[in-house]
Amino acid sequence: MLPEIKLQGDVDVAALSPLLRGMILALSYADTQEGIGLTATGAMNRKFVHWAAVHFHWPDYTADDLYSVNKVLNESDMPPLWVVRDMLRHLKLLRRKKDTLLPTKRGRDFLLRPKAYFDLVATDYLYSYIHDGQRQEEVRDRVRWWRLFLNLINIKARQGCSLKDLVSLLYPSISYHSETEMTVEAWTLKSQFRYNVIRPLCWLGLLHEDRNGLPLWQDGTYHKTPLWAACLQLESDMQSEIGVH
Numbered sequence: 001m002l003p004e005i006k007l008q009g010d011v012d013v014a015a016l017s018p019l020l021r022g023m024i025l026a027l028s029y030a031d032t033q034e035g036i037g038l039t040a041t042g043a044m045n046r047k048f049v050h051w052a053a054v055h056f057h058w059p060d061y062t063a064d065d066l067y068s069v070n071k072v073l074n075e076s077d078m079p080p081l082w083v084v085r086d087m088l089r090h091l092k093l094l095r096r097k098k099d100t101l102l103p104t105k106r107g108r109d110f111l112l113r114p115k116a117y118f119d120l121v122a123t124d125y126l127y128s129y130i131h132d133g134q135r136q137e138e139v140r141d142r143v144r145w146w147r148l149f150l151n152l153i154n155i156k157a158r159q160g161c162s163l164k165d166l167v168s169l170l171y172p173s174i175s176y177h178s179e180t181e182m183t184v185e186a187w188t189l190k191s192q193f194r195y196n197v198i199r200p201l202c203w204l205g206l207l208h209e210d211r212n213g214l215p216l217w218q219d220g221t222y223h224k225t226p227l228w229a230a231c232l233q234l235e236s237d238m239q240s241e242i243g244v245h
Contacts, residue, residue, distance in 0.1 A: 017205030035100035
């Protein structure tokens with residue numbers, strides 16, 4: 001069985017979860033600005049994308065980050081917006097009317113009590129959402145590994161852990177000492193684990209990557225946020241080690 005995500009305790013979910021915060025802000029914008037305008041191709045218009053870049057405060061995708069590589073911002077230039085829009089559409093919180101996205105009745109209820117929707121958002125996003133570039137079969141195959149992944153991270157991230165730490169434990173046969181020694185297989189597994197497991201946990205707000213003082217190419221250290229303990233009860237909560245084979 002998949003670990004149940006059930007929020008308990010008094011935590012500021014919007015402050016901790018970039019995804020929930022982005023959904024709240026996008027819906028609030030649509031509710032107060034007569035909708036989110038769409039381009040002729042159906043993408044969110046530049047006016048909203050700029051507003052989102054400024055207000056979402058999404059780690060690694062702030063306005064400064066995005067404008068450092070783009071003169072203007074389209075929806076395709078801000079990957080977090082793809083996820084925010086997909087989740088709002090999937091949960092029927094936004095509807096399209098001609099060239100505008102408008103909040104639904106359920107969407108307005110979400111704005112009144114977003115915390116009540118966190119379990120649903122988190123479960124769907126973590127276990128079944130298909131990220132850009134993924135195949136449905138990959139997501140389905142990964143379901144049986146989520147319990148192991150979460151229990152491993154639950155233990156290793158107590159004091160902070162790197163992506164290399166986790167990948168080396170999961171795949172000891174491809175362990176490496178430095179980036180220059182990585183094989184193609186090791187690089188592929190590390191990349192897949194980063195984008196398919198670690199990034200969703202960070203975007204959901206369960207993990208935080210400490211990158212203070214690090215260059216862009218170097219991996220940071222991952223720590224659990226208060227949201228992790230508030231919504232996950234795992235077998236490894238009282239363990240100091242976990243077997244992965």
